[in-house]
Amino acid sequence: MPPTSSTLVEARSLDWVPTSERHGRVGMQGPFWFMGNFQPFTLAIGLIGPTVGLSLLWTSIAGIAGILFGTLFMAFHATQGARLGLPQMIQSRAQFGYRGVLVPLVGSLVTFVAFNIVDTVIIGSGLQGIFGWNAVVVGIAVSVVATVLAIFGHDWLHLAFKVLIWISLPFWVVLTVGVLAGAVHPTVTATGSGGFSGTGFLVMFTVAASYNITYAPYVSDYSRYLPEDTSPVRIVLSVFVGAAASPAWLIPLGAWFATRLGAEDALAGIHAAGDQVFGGLGALLTVLGVLVLVATMGLNAYSGMLSLVTGIDSVRTLPRTRSVRVVAILALAVVWTVVGVGLSDASEAVNNALLIMLYLLAPWTAVNLVDYFFVRRSHYAIADLLDPDGVYGRWGRRGLIAYGVGILAELPFAHVEGVISGPVAGALGGVDLAPFVGLAVPAVLYLVLSRSIDDRRERAAITRSEQTLDELDGAR
Template identity: 35%
Template sequence: MAAEDLVERRSIDVVPDDERHGTAFSQFTLWLGANLQITAVVTGALAVVFGGDVVWSVVGLLLGNLLGGAVMALHSAQGPKLGLPQMIQSRAQFGVRGAVVPLLLVILMYVGFFASGSVLAGQATARLTHTDDTTGIIAFALITAVAAAVGYRVIHVLGRVASVVCALAFVYLGIRLLDRVDLSALLGDAHFDLPMFLLAVSLSASWQLAFGPYVADYSRYLPRTTSGRATFWWTLSGSAVGSQWSMTFGVLVAASSGEAFLADQVGYVVGLGGTGLIASFLYFSIALGKLTINVLNTYGGFMSMVTGISGFRGQKALSQRGRAAYIALIMVAGTAVALLGKDSFLTSFKDFLLFLLTFFTPWSAINLVDYYLISRERYDIPALFDPRGRYGAWRWDALLVYGVGVLAQLPFLVTHFYTGPLAAPLGGADISWIVGLAVPAALYWLLARRDTSHIPEETRYTLASGPAH
């Protein structure tokens, strides 16, 4: 393959049929590799750090991964059908310009995840190259930006490589960990506590739901004939298996190590494996796993920025120079946040995850209800780029439902800096994400079904009626 064929040319424009390639199985390797990584380990560890036991933390994390993963995989199944990035399709619900409202928060999410990933990957890169953490963070950010600029093909290659390398690393680390811990004692100390159980569910559900705004970006090059069901199941299985594997490892590490893991997450995990070449391999595996997901975050961030700005500028495509500029902006912002917050990572990351969930669950609910129940997978794709078209510039009914969905969660929210008034009667349990899915889903369905005149009889891919061939 020539170099010019490797570098992606598409951005927010629809992918033509003659550029489609791959199979639904590619979603399994990508999301397995993206989730077998150190930040997922830390996320699982948080369930124990904040008071949960091993058994119910693992069960809660599994439930959250399956529930949140199912929502995320429903978004993934939209990619082959429409051939569009995820957030462009949101214009059908919010309007060509109205989609900028959730997009602003999506961009914040990408910068935050880029930063949190860079902190841990920077530590691994620094130890692998015998430099300091700041140098490691900056070097890792530059590599991430280059991979994101190349685009779709290299992202899937990274996923395949990371799924193998990181799986080998986690198998080895799991064996070493089980040699050190008294598993029967940890499993025997089970004591169900509803708030802690729901915290575990919320942590993993938020982890999965946060992929929703960009998951279709990585399935949109699949042939249009690709089964939506196959795309759903391969995405769900890759993401749920990878994240549950990492999070279960995190639970066992946190339950058995105490303060040692909290003081130095990367160093402690690598220390389980040994020294010398083995330690180097583990540092490399940590950096590779984080590279995979950080490239997704950078790529998704640039897509979201282009989607938001192009709604006002009328852009339908983007030059290579424009791609590079947007990616550089995400990289610089994420690196700055990483360098500023690297010393207070653990508590900040938990609050970041749960707070972001407040803004993404209503978006997911509205998007999925519209796609599967209201529009029934039928969109006028050219109209998604025209504020004077059938979707309009602003769809105030969807924006109102989105706002209600966000506000409805606040009484149930539990974070370090804010706790809602209805959390205490529930024993401190955070069920805000359940409210954030249910309330806007029901409201949007009730409002949107009253007027479906903007929905085409079949999906339109070009200005001429009917699908392009």
């Protein structure tokens, strides 16, 4: 549904979306997430494989396998938004408690900001190298656009991605066909031809899987306006296909750029390859890639705002107003812009921060999904999620214990260059399996701990909540 004049700037922040305001079609979730991943950041994942000893073929296989695995966890979160009408991290209060949710919120909030820092650096340095534009001016300009898009809100983000997919997709098809048809001539001898490395394969698989797992805290934020009776199967499939298809396209393309063009930078590779297909295509694809990155920055800002507001609200109740949402977005924009324009490249420190945040997000997504699908089976007292004295309490000991144990279990498997290298990761030559351990251990533990939940008390709370929400919806 396109924004209307009466809803030019979204009014809601972390509150429940009533039935009367639900709109949109589940089929649009796929294109939305397809475009969210159809960007230079995704293509850059394909540059990694050759650096760890993989050929074009094995980089593609490992990357696609990892994407399919990671997208499973991301996609299953999508049904929560439509079912509950709440932002993703608000729903986590059921597992961690009204205030306990602050613990996993750290991972989600820092991830959103860190992604925008990296995107600002990628765009600024990339456009400076290609067109000679001032990186600081570019960084500020793209941050302003992303901020405005996030302030306008949910429907405008969906509209931006819808427009971008129609504008940019044909040109990416032309580039890809040009590569396959031999119109783009290799400038270096093919590297890693036929090469396979077990360690390299695991590294590439883990990086690719992690990429979409980090989207898990976003997904419900962009499905919560869908009708409550939206088919869970349809929405999961739509998100899965969309979010997996674009990386499955771009990762092999990035690997080709690395092995055939010697590309070390995604934007530079796109520009060089495009201009070989026909003059000006490289510049056009560069600009279109930047526009998608900017829209994705709006996505990060919007979900970052929801995490920030949820965190503050967990300590001190905030009004559910448009102004609170706008102020939170502006505060985040100042942080990522100042840091982003101050960096000359996508620094190792920021990339390491993103990996560490993944360690924090993997146990969260495991606990959240187990609770939703196997413990409470999508039935929640929604009104109590917005009440510090609700049935879920202020501190959810089961979720917090499972989460904490999950993080501790990750440490022997973790590897962040110059920061941490666990004994298992060291024995595997630096292969980082921590995210997979962080998914498995807390999932099993939380399932065991949840056997003590008072089902009768929760069912009574759900009944009261449904009556409250019916009254609120009927009064509109």
